Amino acid sequence: xxxxxxxxxxxxxxxxxxxxxxxxxxxxxxxxxxxxxxxxxxxxxxxxxxxxxxxxxxxxxxxxxxxxxxxxxxxxxxxxxxxxxxxxxxxxxxxxxxxxxxxxxxxxxxxxxxxxxxxxxxxxxxxxxxxxxxxxxxxxxxxxxxxxxx
Numbered sequence: 159x160x161x162x163x164x165x166x167x168x169x170x171x172x173x174x175x176x177x178x179x180x181x182x183x184x185x186x187x188x189x190x191x192x193x194x195x196x197x198x199x200x201x202x203x204x205x206x207x208x209x210x211x212x213x214x215x216x217x218x219x220x221x222x223x224x225x226x227x228x229x230x231x232x233x234x235x236x237x238x239x240x241x242x243x244x245x246x247x248x249x250x251x252x253x254x255x256x257x258x259x260x261x262x263x264x265x266x267x268x269x270x271x272x273x274x275x276x277x278x279x280x281x282x283x284x285x286x287x288x289x290x291x292x293x294x295x296x297x298x299x300x301x302x303x304x305x306x307x308x
Contacts, residue, residue: 162177162180162229162230165181165232169237169243172191172192172267172273173191173245173269177245177247179191180218181230185215185222188218189214191274192273193275194210195209195275196274197209198213198279199278200279201278224253224254225251225254227252228249228250229250229251230249232246233246233262234246242266242268246263247265248262248263249262259283260284261282262281262284264281265281
């Protein structure tokens with residue numbers, strides 16, 4: 159595995175080291191960048207939120223095993239005045255059953271003592287076949303045949 163495209167957009171520190179390790183499928187180096195009491199908040203799916211770096215290990219272990227060619231790309235990044243690192247990123251690969259997977263989104267990383275202490279996680283599967291913007295608005299408004307859920 160390689161260093162992810164765009165990792166040079168990230169500031170030096172734990173987020174850059176984590177993305178580099180993830181791109182190389184180096185699970186131990188990746189998990190080492192997270193605080194033991196790390197908090198992952200997933201606002202779009204609250205029941206997926208969790209606490210602890212061991213869950214990071216479990217999640218990424220399953221991803222690396224299930225998607226052996228998983229690759230990451232840092233699309234853009236910024237550091238806010240309060241030191242948070244905002245990362246737009248994407249991932250893609252092929253599951254062992256031959257199904258291609260692709261995700262894209264944002265992670266907002268909070269740092270403490272040179273470790274990742276929290277992330278607000280907005281990574282979602284890329285869905286190429288849900289219709290255009292008009293269909294999505296009709297679905298959200300409940301005014302079309304698509305129903306009430308986009």
